[in-house]
Amino acid sequence: MALSGEVTIALDAMGGDQAPKMVVKGAAIALKRHPGLRFLMVGDEPRLRTLMKRRKKLLAATDFLHTDEVVPGTMRPSVALRQGRKSSMGLALRAVRENRASAAVSAGNTGALMAMARMMLGMLPGIDRPAIAATMPTLRGESVVLDLGANTECDVRNLIQFAVMGELFARIVLGYQTPSVGLLNVGEEEVKGLETVREAAARLKAAESIRFHGFVEGDDIAKGTVDVVVTDGFTGNIALKTAEGTAKLYSHYLRSAFGRSLLARIGYLFARSSLKAIQKQTDPRHHNGAMFLGLGGIAVKSHGGTDALGFANAIGVAYDLVAHGFNERIIGEFKRIAADRIDGTSDQQKAATA
Amino acid sequence: MALSGEVTIALDAMGGDQAPKMVVKGAAIALKRHPGLRFLMVGDEPRLRTLMKRRKKLLAATDFLHTDEVVPGTMRPSVALRQGRKSSMGLALRAVRENRASAAVSAGNTGALMAMARMMLGMLPGIDRPAIAATMPTLRGESVVLDLGANTECDVRNLIQFAVMGELFARIVLGYQTPSVGLLNVGEEEVKGLETVREAAARLKAAESIRFHGFVEGDDIAKGTVDVVVTDGFTGNIALKTAEGTAKLYSHYLRSAFGRSLLARIGYLFARSSLKAIQKQTDPRHHNGAMFLGLGGIAVKSHGGTDALGFANAIGVAYDLVAHGFNERIIGEFKRIAADRIDGTSDQQKAATA
Incomplete structure (x- = not known):
């Protein structure tokens, strides 16, 4: 993907202590920095739309993928593998696998994200x-x-x-x-x-x-x-x-x-x-x-306790990896x-x- | 050994970046804190005596064991084991083994001190x-x-x-x-x-x-x-x-x-x-x-770059271990x-x- 082109990033909108609010705010900050960004917001669509009501630019750059399911922070990775496929985290990763997004960013459960990313995206050849x-x-x-x-x-x-x-x-x-x-x-x-x-x-x-x-x-x-x-x-x-x-x-x-x-x-x-x-x-x-380096798709884990600024930086890292x-x-x-x-x-x- | 009694500590007077000056000064500070301390200063006796000329109290609490040999900071432990027996470090440890001192303190080469301490003091039963x-x-x-x-x-x-x-x-x-x-x-x-x-x-x-x-x-x-x-x-x-x-x-x-x-x-x-x-x-x-815990005698390693105050604290730790x-x-x-x-x-x- 070229540096100047459009890059779509799937966001696990429900992962992280302050989600979904900080995810929406973080996406808005990231969009200002990288106007070529597009988002696939995965999560509670009505709630997300309410949060984004006044963010016209962000709304214009966003598609939604609704789900009610969330991987809790305490869920064991092995359980997440079985039960998390339809969660906001699982669907964000699936969007990467199906090339509907170039990267996924989540502030959710690290172990679950790693396990699901590995299963859904596979490894790069040679790694x-x-x-x-x-x-x-x-x-x-x-x-x-x-x-x-x-x-x-x-x-x-x-x-x-x-x-x-x-x-x-x-x-x-x-x-x-x-x-x-x-x-x-x-x-x-x-x-x-x-x-x-x-x-x-x-x-x-x-x-x-x-x-x-x-x-x-x-x-x-x-x-x-x-x-x-x-x-x-x-x-x-x-x-x-x-x-x-x-x-x-x-x-x-x-x-x-x-x-x-x-x-x-x-x-x-x-x-x-x-x-x-x-x-x-x-x-x-x-x-x-x-x-997460070495996977067959790009997945970035934001700190679970981060705020909007931190989440925007995690999106920025995903953007750099994709764009380059x-x-x-x-x-x-x-x-x-x-x-x-x-x-x-x-x-x-x-x-x-x- | 009782808390109030006399405790003799063997000092590797030549180990550490600022030795022997900081060793002498450190010993003087430690003696003020623990008047029951006695020292066995192992190293270049004439040089040590010159440094201690005006420290009457310290002199009165000190015995000397002369040696010209020193374990350099770069010497490999295996070499120190063969060549370091008559060094200031080796003789300080030997004094502990032979019960002429209750503990040894050195700011010299860590690896050499560990290897020699283990060889000369052995392990405590059960460890x-x-x-x-x-x-x-x-x-x-x-x-x-x-x-x-x-x-x-x-x-x-x-x-x-x-x-x-x-x-x-x-x-x-x-x-x-x-x-x-x-x-x-x-x-x-x-x-x-x-x-x-x-x-x-x-x-x-x-x-x-x-x-x-x-x-x-x-x-x-x-x-x-x-x-x-x-x-x-x-x-x-x-x-x-x-x-x-x-x-x-x-x-x-x-x-x-x-x-x-x-x-x-x-x-x-x-x-x-x-x-x-x-x-x-x-x-x-x-x-x-x-x-160094678990050895058949007490050995304390001071940071190699320490000054007199740091060395005095290392002596204090050795004192506590012995006294208790x-x-x-x-x-x-x-x-x-x-x-x-x-x-x-x-x-x-x-x-x-x-």
């Missing part, structure tokens, strides 16, 4: 398992980190495939020319990392198509030592959430410091606009939108990798992929 | 592997996290042993009456964690001697959801360093916010004393001292656990431990 990727703020800007929880255990092939997908993501969505890639590991010599991580490093080192930096440690994420941080879903999920928790702890310290005395409160008034700039820099809404032909390029990259022989793909598999 | 533990700041105060890198892969028994050691540490060093224990895991249902973590959770749940909270996620560390966070050394190391990196990123944002405009700089002047309080709260020197008979109590706990049958110890092993 064994999907990865959840997101950007994290760093001293140098932002980096992509993956996998953030799709796979608690990964083999060497998975890690290499994540590296390739993450590198392409950094080029396409973040606009980095030749992104550097690092494998997350621990620092002690001798105990250096797990067998799988070591083996993946050896192969990535040998690959000409990737600028592989080597191992990085936990603090390298925030330092921005590399543009793409690759790890298994267990470690990645814990790293992401540890960073979020630490950030909240610091915000709490800061708030309580400024409330500590009259002088501090006066100081806050003087420094307010500069402090607001930090708030903006560290605003999780700017890093909203975890991508992310999935088509992933398929191309994997042909290149097969030639590089870095991912251990057998000749049979290569023939099938080619 | 298969040592764990590195440290405290991390939380919204509620501080929590113990372990393992932070001694074991990249852990089995169920290891995790349970870490839980028991961490719980005791929280009681003894942090003074919590009945500390709660959580196992670090990822949040998605269905993909919930690795087999090992699930199995360890089942056994901890069944154990009467431990207040087991269940699974916790990465952001629960900073929230202080539990007092003791148990995980394998790979994940723990990455969580710790991710938190450190995020904290530095926030300090950087804050500094640059206050430098952004004249108003902001004026604001800083007003709020300075309150902001210094944050600095103190988040000062890594207050959380200095990673303990940590290792003796660990042995007692493991007898209790064997009765609880939570760690999968065989009857033979139980007989040997009893």
Whole structure:
């Protein structure tokens, strides 16, 4: 799909703590940013129409797909697979599978979305398992980190495939020319990392198509030592959430410091606009939108607790992936990798992929 | 050893970026806090004596053990095991083994210290592997996290042993009456964690001697959801360093916010004393001292880049562990656990431990 053309995105209008209101508002914000967008709003149509009554531009860019069913946040993925097909989430994904939309965005149940997306969209040729990727703020800007929880255990092939997908993501969505890639590991010599991580490093080192930096440690994420941080879903999920928790702890310290005395409160008034700039820099809404990479269609997960601005950013990520032909390029990259022989793909598999 | 009695601690006087100066200064600070302390300073005696010339009280509390040899920060643990026996680190550990000191503290090479400590001090009965533990700041105060890198892969028994050691540490060093224990895991249902973590959770749940909270996620560390966070050394190391990196990123944002405009700089002047309080709260020197738990003697690792205050805190941690008979109590706990049958110890092993 061309950069300037129309892009239709299916929205799970009922997923997320503040849905459907924040979905409608988020879509309106995204539409202002990308006038080429069209939406397929999946959910309670009468309710959605009421919310959009005064949003003429948004209404003109929107088609509806009605359903009363919703996947609750607590539903287990295996249950969602059986019972969620007619839910707003399931129908949004089906619209992608049937090419009525180029991507789906949902702020609903992550596990259910992953399971249903995998079943309904399948995997891209050459990729064994999907990865959840997101950007994290760093001293140098932002980096992509993956996998953030799709796979608690990964083999060497998975890690290499994540590296390739993450590198392409950094080029396409973040606009980095030749992104550097690092494998997350621990620092002690001798105990250096797990067998799988070591083996993946050896192969990535040998690959000409990737600028592989080597191992990085936990603090390298925030330092921005590399543009793409690759790890298994267990470690990645814990790293992401540890960073979020630490950030909240610091915000709490800061708030309580400024409330500590009259002088501090006066100081806050003087420094307010500069402090607001930090708030903006560290605003999780700017890093909203975890991508499920490797699927046969584009699915973006917005944070469940996000507001309209965060949801608009998640739509923006989906738009970028579609507009730049992310999935088509992933398929191309994997042909290149097969030639590089870095991912251990057998000749049979290569023939099938080619 | 009684709380009020004399405690001798062997100091690797040559380990750490600012050694031996910060070791001497750190020892002086620690001595003020704990007048019952005695030191065995291991290192370049003439140089140490020159540094201590005017510190009469410290001199009176210090014995020297001279050596010219030092374990460099880059030496591999396996090399240190062969070549480091007569180094300041090796001799400090030997003093613990030979009961000339009750604990060793070093700011030197972590991997070397771990390898040598394990070889020279052996393991406590009932414990298969040592764990590195440290405290991390939380919204509620501080929590113990372990393992932070001694074991990249852990089995169920290891995790349970870490839980028991961490719980005791929280009681003894942090003074919590009945500390709660959580196992670090990822949040998605269905993909919930690795087999090992699930199995360890089942056994901890069944154990009467431990207040087991269940699974916790990465952001629960900073929230202080539990007092003791148990995980394998790979994940723990990455969580710790991710938190450190995020904290530095926030300090950087804050500094640059206050430098952004004249108003902001004026604001800083007003709020300075309150902001210094944050600095103190988040000062890594207050959380200095990673303990090697499970060894047949007490060894504490100070951060290599620490200054005198941080080193004094590491000495303080060693003092607490000795004064409260940590290792003796660990042995007692493991007898209790064997009765609880939570760690999968065989009857033979139980007989040997009893």
